[in-house]
Amino acid sequence: MYIERIPVGIYGTNCYILGCDKTKKAAVIDPGGDADKILEKIKNNDLDLKYIILTHGHGDHIGAVEEIRNKTGAEILIHREDEYLIKDANKNLSRMMSCPDVEFEADRLLDDGDIINLGELEIKVIHTPGHTPGGISLKVDSIIFTGDTLFAGSIGRTDFEGGSYSQIINSIKDKLLIYDDTIQVLPGHGPSSTIGIEKKKNPFLL
Numbered sequence: 001m002y003i004e005r006i007p008v009g010i011y012g013t014n015c016y017i018l019g020c021d022k023t024k025k026a027a028v029i030d031p032g033g034d035a036d037k038i039l040e041k042i043k044n045n046d047l048d049l050k051y052i053i054l055t056h057g058h059g060d061h062i063g064a065v066e067e068i069r070n071k072t073g074a075e076i077l078i079h080r081e082d083e084y085l086i087k088d089a090n091k092n093l094s095r096m097m098s099c100p101d102v103e104f105e106a107d108r109l110l111d112d113g114d115i116i117n118l119g120e121l122e123i124k125v126i127h128t129p130g131h132t133p134g135g136i137s138l139k140v141d142s143i144i145f146t147g148d149t150l151f152a153g154s155i156g157r158t159d160f161e162g163g164s165y166s167q168i169i170n171s172i173k174d175k176l177l178i179y180d181d182t183i184q185v186l187p188g189h190g191p192s193s194t195i196g197i198e199k200k201k202n203p204f205l206l
Contacts (some may be wrong), residue, residue: 002047003018004017005019006034008031008063010097011189015032015034016186018118019045023119024047026048026118029054030054030147030188033064049068050118051175054121055147062086066104079125086106113125125138131168132160146187150185152197153198153203155169156204177195181199182195
């Protein structure tokens, strides 16, 4: 399994490239900006980009989506409850950021428990609302991409439209902390962590 983290955009969003070593099929998770940098990594590693998977629909996670889709033909996947965000630059907050308005249509809408097949990899969709109504985490083997739900030592903001503090806490405790302590957490911003560390040290979860 190939994984590379690329901090992108003015907010340093963690974009991840995930690839199957055997088939070279790949997905980009949360391409928030810097499309050229992301596309260069894909080309240099001889990857075949199949999907653009969005953990949620905020502007700092979707800024490079259209350019990457236009240049690769990759399909855009997002949870159905965040579909409204990617269609409206006001709601996805891109109109308020220092970047162009971002509005587009998804190719596939996801639900909790869906499996995304990527070569020999299976990506499990875990609906983790709270930061946004359709926020998701993505589990692949011993790794969970948590978007803006769970950070190292923190949690996602819940003061935007559609956010809920009680929901995000429930999402983390009921759907993420149930996994083994050794599972690696790759968040939408900041450094990585593990489920075990967050159980013991995250002040929002104690």
